[in-house]
Amino acid sequence: MRCEIRHTTEYRYPVPAWDSFNQVRLHPSQEARQSVRSFHLHVAPEAEITSRKDYFGAIVHHVHVHEPHTHLVIEAQAIVDTHALPLPPPTPVSALRAERRRNTEFLVASPRVPAGDWPEIFGVTRPGQTDDLPDFMMDLTTYLYRRFTYDTRATGVRTPLAEFAQHGRGVCQDFTHAMLGITRQLGIPARYVSGYLYSGGEMKGAEATHAWVEVLIPDYGWLGYDPTNNCMAQEKHVKIGHGREYSDISPVRGTYYGGGKGELDVAVHVYGEQ
Known part of the structure; x- marks a missing residue:
């Protein structure tokens, strides 16, 4: 099955925030039951983005926005093929x-x-x-x-x-x-x-x-x-x-300076095709 995924996280602040830093775990894993065809991470405003694997093997993106901002958008887009696998035999x-x-x-x-x-x-x-x-x-x-x-x-x-x-x-x-x-x-x-x-x-x-x-x-x-x-x-x-x-393995979490009490909106859309 082919799945197209769009995951959008939006932060809004009443006053400018700066030095916003987020850990983003949204990259699907590559393993026997699924193949990742593509993955893109879009951030606005412009951000410094690095990545690594965590202790359990998940890909983590570090998103660092230095400039003052009142609106931050982190959008992950992926295309993944999932595969049927044989079930295990009886196991005591x-x-x-x-x-x-x-x-x-x-x-x-x-x-x-x-x-x-x-x-x-x-x-x-x-x-x-x-x-x-x-x-x-x-x-x-x-x-x-x-x-x-x-x-x-x-x-x-x-x-x-x-x-x-x-x-x-x-x-x-x-x-x-x-x-x-x-x-x-x-x-x-x-x-x-x-x-x-x-x-x-x-x-x-x-x-x-x-x-x-x-x-x-x-x-x-x-x-x-x-x-x-x-x-x-x-x-x-x-x-x-x-x-x-x-x-x-929480999807998005982070810290920032300033900004006041921010608002968070998350939208996830998954489209499938057999």
């Missing part, structure tokens, strides 16, 4: 024993996914060692989809996981953090994925960057599950990068 949960030591960073607690009895809090039955891991993960995806309500007004980027567990309403970020809390307490290495979703109108979370979970399946690799939409992450999902949680 016990096969994870050999993988845990090599993937500790995706098992330990983090600020937005703290330690806790998340399987019990969310009412999830722990799998047996002979249970099929891919089947268990799809069942968990369906369970979270049915248990929680997608509501863009219910939470923000700083809403604690415990609060989402209590109220049961939130966005893809919350669904993903909940799934990470559960899987990590079960000893299943899992990571937070940021990206885009081509919905065609029938899926939730396409109005901004989307989030889902990738789980390590032994002798296969990382496999994506989207609890917000009760599906696996396949050709309609375009990955930017991954980390332990949202803060490792």
Whole structure:
């Protein structure tokens, strides 16, 4: 599937800001399930732009605007081809024993996914060692989809996981953090994925960057599950990068001097073609 993506971030300030610096993680990743045909980053006013790869391998652009400005636009445009991949064979949960030591960073607690009895809090039955891991993960995806309500007004980027567990309403970020809390307490290495979703109108979370979970399946690799939409992450999902949680792969964040209290607008458009 070919996806064309346009992601526009606009800042407006009541008085001039200067020395604005932003970290931008919007470049889709290049991997087996997707090929990046093109990527362009446009910034107005003129900016100094450099790039590097972060600890987890995502491309990060550093955008530095020196001159005074009351309006800043950062627009990323990409064309990505996504590819169907074979699904893993049946894999028992016990096969994870050999993988845990090599993937500790995706098992330990983090600020937005703290330690806790998340399987019990969310009412999830722990799998047996002979249970099929891919089947268990799809069942968990369906369970979270049915248990929680997608509501863009219910939470923000700083809403604690415990609060989402209590109220049961939130966005893809919350669904993903909940799934990470559960899987990590079960000893299943899992990571937070940021990206885009081509919905065609029938899926939730396409109005901004989307989030889902990738789980390590032994002798296969990382496999994506989207609890917000009760599906696996396949050709309609375009990955930017991954980390332990949202803060490792947040799309755009930065600082500036002056400017007063700024306003932020974000628009994401994903066009797909089979």
